Amino acid sequence: MKVIKAFPVSLVTRCFEFRGRTSLGVSALLMVAMGQARKLWTEKDLWTFWATRAEAQWPLEEGMPRVRSEYLISGSAYTHGKDRTACAVAAQVGALRKQLIVHGERYWDGNAISPAQAFASLPLGWSHAWGGPALPENPLGMGMEDHALDGHRIRLLPRIEDPRFALNSREAVGMPAGFGPLDGMWPQRAAKRGTYDQRWMTEEFPAVASDADWTTFNSAPEDQQQAEPFKGDEAYAFHNLHPTQPLLQGRLPGLRTRVFVTQRRAGEEKFREVRMRFNTLWCFPDAERAILIFQGMHEIAEDDGADVVHVLAGIEDLDAPRPAAHYLQVRDKRLDKENGALESLREDDLMPADLVVPLFDLTPIENRALVRGQRRAEAERVAARAEVASYGLDPDAGHAPAVKGPPQPEVKTLDDLIRLRAQMETQRIELNAQAEKDKAAMLADVKKVFVEQNKDFGPIEREMAGLETRGPPKPFAAALVEDFRKFVELGKAHKGDVRELEDMLADEKLIAQWHDGDKKQLQAYRAMAHYQHAADGVAGKASTALRARVSAHHAHKGSFAGWDLTGANLSGLDLQGADFQGALLESANLTGTLLAGANLCDAVLAHATLLSTQCQGARFDRANLGAARIEKCDFGGASLVGTGFQKSRLHEVRLRGAKLDGVRFDEAVMVALDFGEATSEAMLLFFRRDLRGCSFAGARFAQCSFVECELGGADFSQAHFAKCAFVSVRAERASFRGLRIASGCFAQHCVLTGTDFDGAQLPNISFRGAALAGSRFMQAQLQGADFSECDLAQADFRQADLRQARFVRAGLKQAQLSAANLQEAVFQHARLEATDYRRANLFQSDFARVRLGGGERFDDALITRMRTYPRHRPPAGATSPS
Numbered sequence: 001m002k003v004i005k006a007f008p009v010s011l012v013t014r015c016f017e018f019r020g021r022t023s024l025g026v027s028a029l030l031m032v033a034m035g036q037a038r039k040l041w042t043e044k045d046l047w048t049f050w051a052t053r054a055e056a057q058w059p060l061e062e063g064m065p066r067v068r069s070e071y072l073i074s075g076s077a078y079t080h081g082k083d084r085t086a087c088a089v090a091a092q093v094g095a096l097r098k099q100l101i102v103h104g105e106r107y108w109d110g111n112a113i114s115p116a117q118a119f120a121s122l123p124l125g126w127s128h129a130w131g132g133p134a135l136p137e138n139p140l141g142m143g144m145e146d147h148a149l150d151g152h153r154i155r156l157l158p159r160i161e162d163p164r165f166a167l168n169s170r171e172a173v174g175m176p177a178g179f180g181p182l183d184g185m186w187p188q189r190a191a192k193r194g195t196y197d198q199r200w201m202t203e204e205f206p207a208v209a210s211d212a213d214w215t216t217f218n219s220a221p222e223d224q225q226q227a228e229p230f231k232g233d234e235a236y237a238f239h240n241l242h243p244t245q246p247l248l249q250g251r252l253p254g255l256r257t258r259v260f261v262t263q264r265r266a267g268e269e270k271f272r273e274v275r276m277r278f279n280t281l282w283c284f285p286d287a288e289r290a291i292l293i294f295q296g297m298h299e300i301a302e303d304d305g306a307d308v309v310h311v312l313a314g315i316e317d318l319d320a321p322r323p324a325a326h327y328l329q330v331r332d333k334r335l336d337k338e339n340g341a342l343e344s345l346r347e348d349d350l351m352p353a354d355l356v357v358p359l360f361d362l363t364p365i366e367n368r369a370l371v372r373g374q375r376r377a378e379a380e381r382v383a384a385r386a387e388v389a390s391y392g393l394d395p396d397a398g399h400a401p402a403v404k405g406p407p408q409p410e411v412k413t414l415d416d417l418i419r420l421r422a423q424m425e426t427q428r429i430e431l432n433a434q435a436e437k438d439k440a441a442m443l444a445d446v447k448k449v450f451v452e453q454n455k456d457f458g459p460i461e462r463e464m465a466g467l468e469t470r471g472p473p474k475p476f477a478a479a480l481v482e483d484f485r486k487f488v489e490l491g492k493a494h495k496g497d498v499r500e501l502e503d504m505l506a507d508e509k510l511i512a513q514w515h516d517g518d519k520k521q522l523q524a525y526r527a528m529a530h531y532q533h534a535a536d537g538v539a540g541k542a543s544t545a546l547r548a549r550v551s552a553h554h555a556h557k558g559s560f561a562g563w564d565l566t567g568a569n570l571s572g573l574d575l576q577g578a579d580f581q582g583a584l585l586e587s588a589n590l591t592g593t594l595l596a597g598a599n600l601c602d603a604v605l606a607h608a609t610l611l612s613t614q615c616q617g618a619r620f621d622r623a624n625l626g627a628a629r630i631e632k633c634d635f636g637g638a639s640l641v642g643t644g645f646q647k648s649r650l651h652e653v654r655l656r657g658a659k660l661d662g663v664r665f666d667e668a669v670m671v672a673l674d675f676g677e678a679t680s681e682a683m684l685l686f687f688r689r690d691l692r693g694c695s696f697a698g699a700r701f702a703q704c705s706f707v708e709c710e711l712g713g714a715d716f717s718q719a720h721f722a723k724c725a726f727v728s729v730r731a732e733r734a735s736f737r738g739l740r741i742a743s744g745c746f747a748q749h750c751v752l753t754g755t756d757f758d759g760a761q762l763p764n765i766s767f768r769g770a771a772l773a774g775s776r777f778m779q780a781q782l783q784g785a786d787f788s789e790c791d792l793a794q795a796d797f798r799q800a801d802l803r804q805a806r807f808v809r810a811g812l813k814q815a816q817l818s819a820a821n822l823q824e825a826v827f828q829h830a831r832l833e834a835t836d837y838r839r840a841n842l843f844q845s846d847f848a849r850v851r852l853g854g855g856e857r858f859d860d861a862l863i864t865r866m867r868t869y870p871r872h873r874p875p876a877g878a879t880s881p882s
Contacts, residue, residue: 001305004334005313006350007357008040009257010047014063015305017207020873022303025063026274028257028294028313034236035250035288040315040355049289054123058181062217065295066279069229070220073179073241075286076121077102077160080246085116087240088163089124091179091224093281094234098223099163100177102128102240106157111170113157121243122159130158130167130174136187138176143167181219192216205869206848220280229277232256232292232318241285248285254318255352257294260327262310265301269309271328274298302829303849306809310335314350342418378403471535471566472584472604473521477514481505529606530626530647535587537567547573554578641682660701665689675699726750736760746770813853829872832856842866849873 003011010029015022031046033039041049050060055074071093079087090099102124104116122128131141143158157167158174165175182188193216194209204210218225233254242248259274280293301307312331316322330350333343347356381403385395393399409420450457484501491498504510538546546568553560559579566584571591575598582602591611601621610630619639627647634654642662649669656674661682670689677698684704691706695715703723711731716739724744730751738759745766746752752767754774764784773793780800788808796816805825813833817840826846833853840861849872 001308002310003313004310004331004344006315006347007042008046008351008355009313009315010043011259011311011313012061012063013305013311015300015303016064017204017303017870018212019207019210020204022300023297024261024274024300024305024308025065026259026261026276026296026298026311027061027063027065028259028276029061030255030257030292030294030315032253032255032290032292033288034283034285034290035248037288038253038355040253040351040357041289042357046291049287050291053284054125055180058183060282060291061280061293064217065214065277065297066217067214068218068225068227069277069279069281070218070225071096071281071283072181072220072224073124073238073283073285075241075284076123076243078121078240078243079119080240084118084120089179089241090237090239091241091283092235092237093283094226094230094236096224096226098179100179101161101163101166103157103159103161105159107154108157108170113167124160124179126176126178126180128159129176129178130161130165131176135176138186141176143174178221179224182221184216184219188221189216189219202869207870229279230281232278236283238283238285242288243286248288252281252290252292255292256316256318258314258316258322258327259294259296260312260324260331261298261308262312262331263298263300264307264309271324271331272298273324315352315355317352320352339418339421342421470533471586472525472529472564473518475518475522477511477518480514481511526602526604526624529586529604529624530628530644532606534607534627535566537569537587537589543569550575660684670694680704731755741765837861 001013005011008030012027012029014025014027016025017023029043029046031041031049050056053074071091073091077087077089079085081087085104087102088099089102091097102122104119106116107114126138126140127142129138129141130143131138132144133139134144135141141158142156146153146155155170158177160177161167162175162177165177167174184190192213194212196209200209215225230252233252235249235251237247237249239247256278257276259276261272261274263270263272274296276294276296278292279295280291282291282293284290310331312327314322314327314330326349333349334340336343381401385400385403388395388400409423410416446460447457450460484505488498488501488505490496491501537543546565547570550560550565550568550570551573554573554575559581560583561579561581562583563580564584565588567587568585569589570593571589572593574594576594577597578595578599580598580600580603583600583604585600585603585605585608587607587609588605589609590605590613591609592613593610594614595618596614596616598615598618600623601619603620603623605623605625606627608625608628610628610633612631613633615638616634616636617638618635620635620643621639621641622643623640624644625648626644628645629649630645630653631649631651632653635658636654637657638655639659640655640661640663641659644664645668646664646666647668648665650673651669651671652673654674655678656676658675658678660675660678660680663680663684665686668689670691671693673691673694675694675696677700678696679700681702684701686704686706686709688708690710691714692710692712693714694711696719697715697717699716699719699721701719701721701724704721705725705727706729707725707727709729711726711729711734714731714734717735717737718739719736720740721744722742724741726744726746728748728750729746732751733754734752734756736755736757738761739757740761743764744762745768747766748769750767750770752770752772752775755772756776757780758776758778759780760777761781762785763781764786765782766786767790768786769789770787771791772787772795773791774795775792776796777800778796778798780797782797782800782805783803784805785802786806787810788806789810790807791811792807792815793811793813794815795812797820798816799819800817801821802817802825803821803823805822807825807827807830809829809831810827811831812827812835813831814835816836818836818838819840820837821841822837822845823841823843824845825842827850828846828848829850830847831851831853834855834857836857838857838859838861840858842858842861842863844865844867846867848867848870851872
């Protein structure tokens with residue numbers, strides 16, 4: 001279930017059953033200030049504070065609704081008067097009043113009580129009250145047994161007493177006294193738990209016993225309880241419970257919580273309120289804090305609350321209730337895909353505005369650079385208007401910008417931020433539309449001029465379409481330097497002033513920048529060449545000459561490193577072992593070329609054609625093979641570290657044993673590829689790729705993800721993935737035989753019907769929600785695997801190791817689990833029909849609430865300590881504890 005709440009609220013939920021009904025218990029916790037301050041702390045603050053308290057060894061809240069309200073006090077007693085040997089500690093919460101006496105250390109001197117020792121403070125735990133190991137009502141206490149002190153046996157008196165039961169003789173029997181919670185195992189509470197016998201086991205388990213007294217869930221002493229819930233604005237007073245204030249008093253802040261659930265029933269979602277009671281007030285006077293616990297319960301259909309979609313919790317002032325429709329609107333806003341994240345930062349819609357602590361500061365930040373920029377822009381606008389006016393034109397007639405620029409948006413509230421975001425999106429759409437409109441109008445005007453002057457507009461259109469930007473960039477630095485030198489010579493010949501040009505030629509830093517620009521252009525081309533239009537191939541005599549040159553150079557074992565072979569026809573050549581590092585081979589024709597053992601690291605092969613090319617053992621590290629046509633090629637044993645195949649078309653390509661660290665296949669078409677025995681130590685991502693019929697047999701990947709891929713008929717047999725996630729994939733009839741995944745999942749409703757996982761090793765793998773009908777897992781190692789909510793109809797798990805596996809709400813119609821090891825497996829709520837468990841190990845397995853369709857077989861199965869209760873019962877309405 002998704003929780004939507006105000007930040008100060010901490011929600012504790014618990015599903016429970018009582019008298020044949022199932023309910024969701026909801027506890028909403030708030031931490032408030034004591035004294036005169038009105039303040040709420042956040043949920044994080046609440047739990048951080050609780051962790052510092054001695055009481056944190058026990059649960060703060062167990063989630064079971066209580067039928068009586070109560071208050072608890074944790075902390076210490078403090079002596080403030082002249083007499084520091086004893087003090088009275090008193091508490092008043094509304095109509096509830098209680099007083100105890102706290103003494104300094106005393107002991108029995110014969111039948112007399114020794115004078116009490118002075119003290120400054122004493123923790124109010126049960127260890128200082130009457131009791132001891134022999135007293136079940138307080139086995140932590142003192143006063144019942146002698147203690148050794150300096151070789152003598154003495155008996156200490158309890159230091160915390162109820163004045164009505166104060167000890168006055170050694171033979172007197174005391175009464176445990178305190179303000180803190182009673183242990184649930186002590187008889188004061190345990191006696192009310194009800195009867196948990198064989199009848200309960202077979203008819204009610206795991207429900208609360210039908211004869212339970214629900215006051216067992218009240219942990220405070222009875223004199224700190226009342227039948228009615230607290231209202232929330234009660235006065236309180238605490239005496240001698242604060243280190244500096246003898247009297248700490250005030251009034252509760254007048255708050256209540258409102259809780260709503262969205263519940264799914266019969267395919268419909270209903271928004272319902274959970275009626276909350278202010279049941280528990282836990283006070284920490286020494287820290288001037290209190291925790292308020294509001295409780296409610298709601299009927300549910302599923303024992304684990306699976307039918308509850310959302311829980312929403314808000315805070316209200318008692319005198320300012322909000323309608324349920326307001327909370328429904330809040331829920332919808334926070335679930336909104338566009339603005340939900342921002343809406344979740346809003347607090348005043350789920351709590352009183354005066355208690356909201358802003359999560360971020362919307363106060364404008366002084367930005368001197370921005371102010372200077374605004375002033376400069378304004379000065380430029382004024383200058384532009386003046387220039388327009390100097391030509392006799394009216395600046396306000398659209399010939400010049402306005403004096404003032406657009407106003408800066410004011411963002412003072414979350415509503416302003418959301419409104420600004422929407423305005424910016426609207427402006428973006430409008431500006432884009434206007435820009436396209438202006439562009440079309442400008443092109444029409446320019447084209448008209450070209451037509452009027454009888455000039456060809458085609459080159460400009462081709463340039464705008466990117467058709468003129470093909471191939472590697474032409475370096476300009478060397479040519480520019482040479483042109484400048486010619487200008488200098490020409491200028492001198494005509495006795496012109498060329499000093500500025502000479503200064504530029506003498507500026508080594510400037511010329512280095514030009515050369516650096518060439519390098520950066522080339523680097524950009526290497527990375528992005530596949531996004532350009534393909535370069536033209538070299539044709540005619542030039543092609544023949546270049547081909548002959550390459551062949552001859554290779555025959556003399558020459559290197560092609562850095563060569564520009566764009567568009568070259570190298571088809572059919574034997575270039576095995578050649579060095580093409582950094583070479584430019586865009587649009588090259590490599591059909592039938594022998595490149596085995598060649599070095600093509602950092603080469604550009606974008607738009608190249610590789611048909612039946614032999615690349616065994618070649619190195620393509622960081623090479624760009626984007627938008628290439630690659631068919632029936634052999635990259636067996638090749639190194640493809642960081643290689644880019646973006647936008648490529650790969651068909652029947654062999655990549656067996658290739659090294660694939662960081663290879664990229666974005667937008668590539670991949671048909672019948674063979675990744676068999678390929679390896680990768682880096683992350684491999686296959687995102688929305690159609691890999692049907694591809695083979696990953698024997699591949700070894702350290703980390704990989706297949707996200708929204710088509711894997712029908714793919715072969716992953718004997719592959720080994722250290723970490724692997726299959727997310728929303730379709731892999732009908734794929735083979736995963738012998739697959740090993742050390743850590744991974746098949747997540748978000750994968751379709752795996754008819755798949756073969758025989759002999760796979762998939763410990764702790766999650767298939768939750770997957771479609772696995774007709775799949776096979778014979779002799780697979782699936783310890784701790786999660787098949788919850790999977791469709792496993794006719795699945796075959798024979799002889800599989802499924803220890804501690806989970807099949808919660810799985811469909812197992814006609815599934816085969818014979819001879820499987822299902823020790824401690826969980827089948828809660830699973831749907832069984834003609835399911836075969838013959839000879840299976842079902843030791844300590846859990847079949848609670850399974851739905852039986854008939855024909856199930858358990859012949860010769862080990863069913864020792866197999867849990868079969870509670871049995872499935874149709875859902876019914878909730879019964880409130882009484």
